[in-house]
Amino acid sequence: MIVGTVYGVGVGPGDPGLLTVRAVEVLGKVDVVVAPTAGENKNSLALQIARPYVPPECVVITPELPMTDDQAALRGAWERTAELLAREARAGRNAAFITLGDPMLYSTWSYVATALATISPEVPLETVPGITAMAACAAYAGTPLAQGRDPLLVWPDAPPAEMAEVLRTVPNVVFMKAARHLERLAALTETTGSVAVAIRRVGQPSAAATADLRSWAGDSDYFTTVLMHRRDGDAAAASSASGKEGEDL
């Protein structure tokens, strides 16, 4: 009995052109694509991005992976998804679990893969890296994430009170899911002598960017990223000098 392979495939942040050659190859050959959704009748943005590369004969399954802080509910959903993938693999079918961005950075894949390795250690796993939202945001805004020997901090949550202190050591910070914190982040740029740019829905037709964080403060777009640089950091200097791509900000 041949066991199928389960792939964790990153589809990038929004533009189908940002899938890798390997991701396209995998999507073109698997029997099943598994695209999690946030709930019944909810769309999968990952599936929308991957769709051009999924052959018509491929089976598409959209299990529910709720957006919740309830750890027991999350764990249950990861395990059910892992069981679903294990069933496909044990039946000899190859399956791709697709995720936004990169499968190893703030993605459900790492939890599902762990559950799958526990349930069915005999199933071969392969992770196919994806373009991160922050890389696409930096390209879109014409602002480097970090340069030279300067560290980069990626912060996926609300900025804590000590963030001003952190910016003394680390001149470059990426804030993910930042929509609800734009007012605080604007204040943070002022107290720390930093510059920042907010980018939303990167890679989608409705993508936009602004250096005036407060102008978006009423908005609550889930896919909002803020790139912040201390003014004396290398990246901030490059960013303010490279007017070309920033003109539409």
Place this chain on the structure above:
Amino acid sequence: MIVGTVYGVGVGPGDPGLLTVRAVEVLGKVDVVVAPTAGENKNSLALQIARPYVPPECVVITPELPMTDDQAALRGAWERTAELLAREARAGRNAAFITLGDPMLYSTWSYVATALATISPEVPLETVPGITAMAACAAYAGTPLAQGRDPLLVWPDAPPAEMAEVLRTVPNVVFMKAARHLERLAALTETTGSVAVAIRRVGQPSAAATADLRSWAGDSDYFTTVLMHRRDGDAAAASSASGKEGEDL
């Protein structure tokens, strides 16, 4: 007179399969590919990775961009490369400047783009994101970079004395160009209760990974990355549980 476009194209860390669809599209249509080398008669790894997608009629230029700390020498090299790109664009030719990994993360592209925007603000620039070495390392080692609400720190230099303190706040750290610091990083895992995995030459046929950092301490491979996780962090838990992909470590 039509002005050509200059593209900054990320070719990922080593595997030609990790270029994006957009990168392949750009390489297939430009008139000139510019691939920096570290010196005369030195190879360009970026060019080696991109080669399958560069048509035979495309002109390939390999300017020298020295690996040095001499800021004046670096600045001169960036400006000469920017002038070269500006000449191509002004002559109506499209050019792609290719870089390892992502063009906005520790890449020469951000400096060259800044110089180019200063010299020739009329030249349209487009940055095409690339797969970062850290994403490919995480996929290869089966270790998430970060999960949930845990921040991630990317450190491109020698670990400073206060790194143990940093690990209290930030449970996930990626050390880039870590080959010369493996002994210190091994000691750091012990003092901070962390786990770590070192990966070298990811995406190349000679790729390898080890959880025993000291076993590579004599080695000095430029492309060595260390993923470190505090033991109580989510990513460390997932990493030690997902034995499947880590079996070959």
